Amino acid sequence: MEASTFILFGATGDLAKRKIYPALYTLFLDNKLPDSFSVFGLGRREWSDETFRANVERSIREFSRHEAIQDEQLNEFLEAFRFCILDAGRKDDYVKLLRMVESREEALGAPPNRLFYLSVGPEFFETIAFQIRESGLGSANGWKRLVIEKPFGHDLPSARELNRKLSEAFEESEIFRIDHYLGKPIVQRLEELREIDSSVRELWNRPIANVQITASETVGVEERAGYYDQAGAVRDMFQNHMLQLLMMVATHLPGAVGVSSERSKKQAMESLRPLHKQEAGAFVIRGQYGEGTISGKPVAGYTSEPGIAPQSANDTFIAAKLRIEDDFWSGVPFYIRTGKRMKRKSTRIVVEFGETDLSGLSAAAGKAPNLLVFEIGPNDAITMQHVPTGSPQTGKPETIPVYIPDRGSLPEAYESLIYDALLGDPTFFVRWDEVELSWQWVQPVLEAFEQQLIPLRPYAAGSNGPDASDALLAEEGHHWWDNEPELQNGSKEGESYACHVNH
Numbered sequence: 137m138e139a140s141t142f143i144l145f146g147a148t149g150d151l152a153k154r155k156i157y158p159a160l161y162t163l164f165l166d167n168k169l170p171d172s173f174s175v176f177g178l179g180r181r182e183w184s185d186e187t188f189r190a191n192v193e194r195s196i197r198e199f200s201r202h203e204a205i206q207d208e209q210l211n212e213f214l215e216a217f218r219f220c221i222l223d224a225g226r227k228d229d230y231v232k233l234l235r236m237v238e239s240r241e242e243a244l245g246a247p248p249n250r251l252f253y254l255s256v257g258p259e260f261f262e263t264i265a266f267q268i269r270e271s272g273l274g275s276a277n278g279w280k281r282l283v284i285e286k287p288f289g290h291d292l293p294s295a296r297e298l299n300r301k302l303s304e305a306f307e308e309s310e311i312f313r314i315d316h317y318l319g320k321p322i323v324q325r326l327e328e329l330r331e332i333d334s335s336v337r338e339l340w341n342r343p344i345a346n347v348q349i350t351a352s353e354t355v356g357v358e359e360r361a362g363y364y365d366q367a368g369a370v371r372d373m374f375q376n377h378m379l380q381l382l383m384m385v386a387t388h389l390p391g392a393v394g395v396s397s398e399r400s401k402k403q404a405m406e407s408l409r410p411l412h413k414q415e416a417g418a419f420v421i422r423g424q425y426g427e428g429t430i431s432g433k434p435v436a437g438y439t440s441e442p443g444i445a446p447q448s449a450n451d452t453f454i455a456a457k458l459r460i461e462d463d464f465w466s467g468v469p470f471y472i473r474t475g476k477r478m479k480r481k482s483t484r485i486v487v488e489f490g491e492t493d494l495s496g497l498s499a500a501a502g503k504a505p506n507l508l509v510f511e512i513g514p515n516d517a518i519t520m521q522h523v524p525t526g527s528p529q530t531g532k533p534e535t536i537p538v539y540i541p542d543r544g545s546l547p548e549a550y551e552s553l554i555y556d557a558l559l560g561d562p563t564f565f566v567r568w569d570e571v572e573l574s575w576q577w578v579q580p581v582l583e584a585f586e587q588q589l590i591p592l593r594p595y596a597a598g599s600n601g602p603d604a605s606d607a608l609l610a611e612e613g614h615h616w617w618d619n620e621p622e623l624q625n626g627s628k629e630g631e632s633y634a635c636h637v638n639h
């Protein structure tokens with residue numbers, strides 16, 4: 137890997153502490169950082185290099201997935217870290233930073249390859265990109281990359297404006313938009329589905345009845361009232377993570393559109409049937425949690441959370457029915473739902489297969505349909521649920537492991553994504569056209585929310601969301617598949633007899 141400098145805006149913040157430093161540490165242990173590598177942490181706090189290193193060390197001891205941290209290795213890792221006090225709006229601070237970076241590159245004899253990571257609030261994105269260009273930080277004779285966190289805009293016009301501003305300082309090929317769901321191991325595995333054994337493939341060689349994408353969380357708004365009460369579930373999860381999952385499954389399920397190209401997710405988005413705000417109420421359910429019980433403990437309703445106004449009409453839950461109008465997916469509803477304070481933490485995609493299977497039996501006649509289940513978190517697995525031919529019509533489905541990874545060895549999303557950004561591999565980052573198409577689909581929904589064309593439905597904390605979300609599926613004779621698969625056949629973690637993909 138080429139020598140490079142990692143320039144981290146927001147180095148004193150929460151994301152850096154919980155995700156970025158632990159990820160860098162794992163990459164260091166795995167020899168996945170360049171031999172010549174420096175990190176410049178930036179923020180307004182008057183930290184010295186020593187204070188910065190002490191904070192990075194604390195973060196690794198607290199958040200790293202490695203249990204035994206060896207002092208010697210950690211100290212070697214920390215040598216790469218330096219701090220530069222910088223206020224995003226102060227031009228002089230960038231000039232000072234440039235001098236520090238150049239002097240370090242010179243000392244190491246390293247080329248000026250610079251990765252700028254914006255782990256700061258979105259209000260700083262434009263200013264920082266502008267100052268990187270103006271100061272000369274971004275015009276050295278090496279590569280430059282911009283890694284940018286969500287949220288990318290607040291709606292379609294603001295996302296377009298942000299993109300226009302960023303593109304004054306960086307080419308599209310230099311911008312790496314993070315969606316951490318694309319770094320999750322099972323999502324990355326979707327790309328390799330076509331290599332799965334034909335014995336399993338044949339179980340899904342039949343009509344697809346529907347696709348369900350769920351990201352349910354047990355946590356509430358936590359300490360993020362200021363951000364979340366403006367964003368809601370629609371901006372926080374739906375516009376980005378959920379639509380990215382839709383694009384991934386629509387693109388990578390064997391037989392589906394675009395399997396030949398790893399960068400064709402936008403085809404799926406382009407083929408999404410657009411919604412008009414007047415009809416949005418028939419396709420979108422919006423909810424807000426009230427008080428309830430989670431894991432046996434009483435929890436407050438959303439409007440009683442710290443920092444949330446008692447009259448807030450913000451959404452903490454959204455469910456939607458979408459259709460992709462192309463040759464493969466036509467007629468197959470995609471159901472998406474995400475919410476806070478739900479019954480359990482689970483991110484999963486379920487592909488439900490249609491009425492007639494290869495044996496000619498019909499799900500409608502009482503036989504459980506085959507399901508292809510992607511457990512994206514907290515447990516990672518791909519399984520096929522299937523009632524074997526010859527079992528009684530009401531027989532219990534067996535669960536066939538398609539891919540059951542050794543969970544202890546799975547990389548964290550940020551490890552994979554930071555590694556890819558250092559390599560310059562854009563595969564699992566979000567392209568501008570995908571962002572724009574996602575906002576385009578969501579924009580009428582935002583307007584329908586604002587104009588109260590879609591009712592805000594209460595749901596009890598600890599439930600599966602408003603009843604209307606079940607009704608959305610029931611209209612077409614479907615229901616949410618909520619249970620995790622029980623593995624049979626004595627299969628264990630790390631085993632997958634139906635998948636010949638190298639781990």
Ligand SMILES: NC(=O)C1=CN([C@@H]2O[C@H](COP(=O)(O)OP(=O)(O)OC[C@H]3O[C@@H](n4cnc5c(N)ncnc54)[C@H](OP(=O)(O)O)[C@@H]3O)[C@@H](O)[C@H]2O)C=CC1
Nearest residue numbers: 146147148149150151179180181223224255256257285286
């Ligand atoms: N935390 C998380 O789990 C996630 C966060 N994100 C995104 O990541 C980004 C960072 O989030 P998070 O770490 O939680 O935020 P924090 O509020 O914890 O940190 C914000 C950082 O920005 C810096 N900062 C604030 N104002 C300025 C300024 N004027 N000039 C320079 N630096 C400034 C702060 O440093 P200082 O105070 O020293 O100036 C601090 O390091 C946001 O865009 C967020 O949406 C995305 C997904 C998850």
Ligand SMILES: O=C1O[C@H](COP(=O)(O)O)[C@@H](O)[C@H](O)[C@H]1O
Nearest residue numbers: 316351353355372373377483513
């Ligand atoms: O981006 C976000 O994601 C988290 C959920 O992420 P997960 O990896 O735990 O599934 C969510 O809690 C947060 O509100 C949102 O900003």
